[in-house]
Amino acid sequence: MFKTREEALKSSRGIMGMITRDPAFSEDSRIERLGRRFVMVSTEYFVTGLMHDITEFAGEEAAAIILYRGGFNSGRVIFQRYLSLVNDREMALEMCAASAWYFGWGIATVYHEEVDGEEIGYARIYDSFEAEEYGDEDALGEKRCHFIRGVLAGIMSEYAGRIYEAEETKCKAAGYDYCEFVIRPREEVESIPSV
Numbered sequence: 247m248f249k250t251r252e253e254a255l256k257s258s259r260g261i262m263g264m265i266t267r268d269p270a271f272s273e274d275s276r277i278e279r280l281g282r283r284f285v286m287v288s289t290e291y292f293v294t295g296l297m298h299d300i301t302e303f304a305g306e307e308a309a310a311i312i313l314y315r316g317g318f319n320s321g322r323v324i325f326q327r328y329l330s331l332v333n334d335r336e337m338a339l340e341m342c343a344a345s346a347w348y349f350g351w352g353i354a355t356v357y358h359e360e361v362d363g364e365e366i367g368y369a370r371i372y373d374s375f376e377a378e379e380y381g382d383e384d385a386l387g388e389k390r391c392h393f394i395r396g397v398l399a400g401i402m403s404e405y406a407g408r409i410y411e412a413e414e415t416k417c418k419a420a421g422y423d424y425c426e427f428v429i430r431p432r433e434e435v436e437s438i439p440s441v
């Protein structure tokens with residue numbers, strides 16, 4: 247027989263109290279920050295486990311593309327959300343970087359500059375959650391931050407109003423001290439579809 251919501255909540259508190267002294271992320275299970283609901287998922291699952299699972303069914307290249315695409319769409323939404331709060335594109339960019347720290351993704355620093363008439367974005371992430379979850383046997387010297395790479399491309403696309411793509415030039419999973427990315431406009435000019 248099912249417990250009522252209150253009974254299930256009480257039972258959950260009691261059981262978790264037996265195995266950890268760490269407080270719950272939310273007393274009633276709904277974790278909200280900045281007006282949105284979040285869930286806690288171990289980095290063992292997101293992204294390492296998910297990457298393994300997609301690789302098993304579709305291959306490693308497809309896994310990287312799917313994570314990148316998910317990151318891209320997330321990055322666009324993240325930038326739009328901060329822009330709607332401050333209505334200042336430079337500040338929205340800084341807020342995107344700051345929120346990486348706030349949400350535990352890593353410590354981010356970003357800038358952009360004009361190169362040959364094109365605005366190019368640069369990002370460095372210290373302690374990327376995506377890179378750090380890979381063990382030595384997994385990493386094999388490869389760059390691993392496909393989701394974050396997509397997020398950066400999505401942010402820069404919204405910032406500039408055209409599609410950008412991101413390349414990871416250094417990755418902590420590949421033995422560097424931090425991860426670095428270059429975000430460039432995609433060759434073919436196309437308008438970006440609405441999210």
Ligand SMILES: [Zn+2]
Nearest residue numbers: 377391417425
């Ligand atoms: Zn990386």
